[in-house]
Amino acid sequence: MGLENQLVGDNxxxxxxxxxVNWGRSNSVWPCTFGLACCALEMIASTLADFDISRFGSEVxxxxxxxxxxxxxxxxxxxxxxVMVKRIxxxxxxxxxxxxxxxxxxxxxxxxxxxxxxxxDQIIPVDVYIPGCPPRPEAxxxxxxxxxxxxxTERLDQRRDFKPGMLEIPTGN
Amino acid sequence: MEIEKALxxxxxxxxxxxxxxxxxxxxxxxTVSLESFPxxxxxxxxxxxxxxxxxxxxxxxxxxxxxxxIYLLMAMEDFSRLAVKVEVAQDREVPSxxxxxxxxxxxxxxxFDLLGxxxxxxxxxxxxxxxxxxxxxxxxxxxxxxxxDFDKPFDTETIKDYF
Ligand code: SF4
Numbered sequence: 490m491g492l493e494n495q496l497v498g499d500n501x502x503x504x505x506x507x508x509x510v511n512w513g514r515s516n517s518v519w520p521c522t523f524g525l526a527c528c529a530l531e532m533i534a535s536t537l538a539d540f541d542i543s544r545f546g547s548e549v550x551x552x553x554x555x556x557x558x559x560x561x562x563x564x565x566x567x568x569x570x571x572v573m574v575k576r577i578x579x580x581x582x583x584x585x586x587x588x589x590x591x592x593x594x595x596x597x598x599x600x601x602x603x604x605x606x607x608x609x610d611q612i613i614p615v616d617v618y619i620p621g622c623p624p625r626p627e628a629x630x631x632x633x634x635x636x637x638x639x640x641x642t643e644r645l646d647q648r649r650d651f652k653p654g655m656l657e658i659p660t661g662n
Numbered sequence: 663m664e665i666e667k668a669l670x671x672x673x674x675x676x677x678x679x680x681x682x683x684x685x686x687x688x689x690x691x692x693t694v695s696l697e698s699f700p701x702x703x704x705x706x707x708x709x710x711x712x713x714x715x716x717x718x719x720x721x722x723x724x725x726x727x728x729x730x731x732i733y734l735l736m737a738m739e740d741f742s743r744l745a746v747k748v749e750v751a752q753d754r755e756v757p758s759x760x761x762x763x764x765x766x767x768x769x770x771x772x773x774f775d776l777l778g779x780x781x782x783x784x785x786x787x788x789x790x791x792x793x794x795x796x797x798x799x800x801x802x803x804x805x806x807x808x809x810x811d812f813d814k815p816f817d818t819e820t821i822k823d824y825f
Contacts, residue, residue, distance in 0.1 A: 568821055569793050575818045603800055603809025604792070611816045 507645055514558075515640040516546040518586070518633065521557040523577065525564030528591040528623040532563040535626035545633055554580040559636065560587050561629075562594040562609040571606050578613045583650040586639070588632050589615045592622045665690050665742055668709050675705045691732075691745040699748050700757045703733070707762050711735040711744060714759070717769030719777040723803040728752045729779050733759065733766075755780035758787075776801040793823040 524532055536542045536550065551557040554577045566574060578587070589609045592598035595618045597607035609615055616639060619632040645656060669692070673681060682693040694702045713736040720730040729750040736743050750756055758781040760766040770781045771790040778799035781787055789796065798805050 568816065569791075569823065571816070572818050572821050572823065602807055603805075603812070606816050607812075612818055 510645070511641045511643060514584070515637040517549075518545070518547045518559045518636060518640070519549045519551050519557050520547055520559040520561050521554055521577065521581070522550040522552045523560060523563070525562065525566060525570060525574075526593065528563040528593065531623040531626055532561055532590060532629055535629040540626040540630060542630060542633065545630065545637065547633055554578075555582060557581055558585055559633075560585070560613075561590050562587065562613075562615075563590045565593040565598065565600055566606045566609050566612075567604050568606055569604070571612050574609070575612050584648055586617075586636050587613055587615045588617045588619060588629075588636065590619045590629065590632065591624055592620065594618075595620065598622060665744060668706070668711075668744070671709055672702065672705055676701045686745065689743055689745055691747055693747045693749070696748050696750060696754060696756065699746075700759070702746065703759045703762055706735060706744070706746070710737045710739055712738050714763035714765045714769065715743075717766060717773055719773035719779055719801070721777055721801065721803045726751070729777060731756050731773060731779060750779055755782040757782050758784035760784055775799070778802060788824065793821050795820075795822040 524530075534540060536548055542548050547559070554560075558581070560574075560578055560581065562574065578585070587609070589595045593600060593605070594609045595615075597605050599622075601607070606612065617632045617635045619628050621628055624632075645651065669681075669683070669690075676698055684691045684693070692702075714733060715736050716734045718730075718732040718734065720732070722728060722730060727749045729752070731748050731750055733746045734743065735746060748756060756770075756779060758766065758770055760770060760781075761783070767784070767786065768790060770784055771787060773779050774781060774784075774787055775789040775791050776799055788794075792800065797810060800809070
């Protein structure tokens with residue numbers, strides 16, 4: 490893939506820690522195995538050979554929130570389910586990202602009703618919204634690429650779990 | 663089992679039914695009074711209707727006797743079907759048939775949850791679809807579609823459920 494070619498021989502590769510970390514992270518965004526309604530089917534379809542989400546390193550759908558980096562809110566988020574979704578999100582380890590997939594997860598969609606949360610961003614912070622009802626798998630991949638873009642341009646001090654003083658190198662005496 | 667025979671047997675078993683018959687899209691339907699309802703259901707079970715496939719509630723709002731509750735029965739022997747309808751006023755309860763067909767347990771809970779019709783003698787009459795502290799019965803015609811606090815930001819803390 491190019492990188493290996495650069496490394497043959499006695500070459501030295503110089504990069505910044507930011508870039509290296511973000512490069513690794515952006516190409517291994519593991520989503521949570523999680524779907525709520527019809528949109529979930531399109532999310533599943535994006536993992537199949539035709540669309541092949543593994544080109545982006547995201548084919549490893551994790552059955553445990555502890556191991557996943559990305560939660561795709563794929564479907565209608567009902568108020569009754571929202572408690573569970575929030576719990577799953579809280580259980581995910583930082584750094585974590587959220588995609589609101591489809592009209593329902595973005596804004597409630599056609600369900601302007603007593604039972605449906607009018608947008609997943611009312612309960613958890615959303616990074617990328619994918620429009621459509623349902624969005625096609627290409628749109629899911631486009632959303633994933635947006636997440637990757639976001640990860641690649643992120644500085645360490647922009648991370649959600651960043652605390653001041655974290656990056657200072659301790660001076661040994 | 664032939665429906666005609668079953669209905670004749672039914673009217674000999676329970677003579678003062680006040681039975682009304684109708685045919686809904688090829689499916690026979692009988693309307694019985696709330697008083698004779700438990701007796702009718704017991705008799706129909708004994709006559710061979712061994713499966714209760716659904717319990718349905720309807721809000722007929724401007725009508726004085728506000729609700730309809732419809733039990734959809736089936737005989738596994740020859741797949742003949744029968745709908746039994748009772749009309750229920752808002753302050754009345756339907757005697758539960760969950761002692762006769764187990765599937766009535768959840769069906770009646772659903773009707774209770776969404777329409778607020780009581781079922782007397784039900785072993786576990788709790789909400790089944792909506793969460794525990796939900797106020798009102800959403801399929802009633804006087805329930806606002808958007809529910810309470812629609813214009814306010816939603817908070818998961820407001821949801822309490824039978825977890
Ligand atoms: S946006 Fe459309 S396809 Fe997706 S969950 Fe809502 S109704 Fe279903």
